[in-house]
Amino acid sequence: MASIQKWARGLLRRASWVPLRFPTTGFEVIPATELLGEEQFDEFKTGNYYPVNVGDLFASDKYQVVGKLGFGSTSTVWLARNLQEHDYITLKIFARDHGDTCRDEFKTYQIIDKANPAHPGHRHVRTALDTFTIGRPGGDHQCIVQQPMWDSWKDLLLRNPTGRFSEALLKGAYNISSAPSITYTPSASSSTQTLKPTTSCMPS
Numbered sequence: 001m002a003s004i005q006k007w008a009r010g011l012l013r014r015a016s017w018v019p020l021r022f023p024t025t026g027f028e029v030i031p032a033t034e035l036l037g038e039e040q041f042d043e044f045k046t047g048n049y050y051p052v053n054v055g056d057l058f059a060s061d062k063y064q065v066v067g068k069l070g071f072g073s074t075s076t077v078w079l080a081r082n083l084q085e086h087d088y089i090t091l092k093i094f095a096r097d098h099g100d101t102c103r104d105e106f107k108t109y110q111i112i113d114k115a116n117p118a119h120p121g122h123r124h125v126r127t128a129l130d131t132f133t134i135g136r137p138g139g140d141h142q143c144i145v146q147q148p149m150w151d152s153w154k155d156l157l158l159r160n161p162t163g164r165f166s167e168a169l170l171k172g173a174y175n176i177s178s179a180p181s182i183t184y185t186p187s188a189s190s191s192t193q194t195l196k197p198t199t200s201c202m203p204s
Helices: 002-012 096-113 153-158 167-177
Strands: 063-071 075-082 087-094 128-134 141-146 149-152 184-186 193-195 201-203
Touching: 063 087, 087 096, 096 128, 096 141, 149 153
Parallel strands: none
Antiparallel strands: 063 075, 075 087, 087 141, 128 141, 149 201, 184 193
16 A cells, blocks of 8 residues: 555656756856956955856755846845746845854744734745755855745836826735734825835735
């Protein structure tokens, strides 16, 4: 019986995605002397940031980087493929001297994840899917795995020709802002509460 169950699980298990092979020609190459993003920081030059490249594989070849999403003073963020789960995720790779920041952030996500699931805004608040360590001579780098997000509220507003949010979108924003951990600020021009536009993003 056990062998039959094992055989059945094998049928249901999907094969992992094959890592992509990215072309090395056919496009303009930026000179190595032209520094971009966090490469301009002294912390990058001293090895504090992890030098990620498109196509890199992490976590025992589970995640493959396909593009850069952004960077900040503590980390860089990358879009990646989850080869095992056939999905896309984001990798937030912390600078080597911000390991404690990563661990504290992950603990916060764990608390959020245990919040009341019946709350209307609960499913709209992103938490962490996984964490792992990238070993490197001179100091390791901590990484948090999350679901990808859409535009920030500020970017979404800038792309709206009317310069205003619709009533339906604002109702959705209220559900999110009243959920745990979301930061909002009072509007200077009205008595309502609005999401802080530069630090909150639309759920995917």
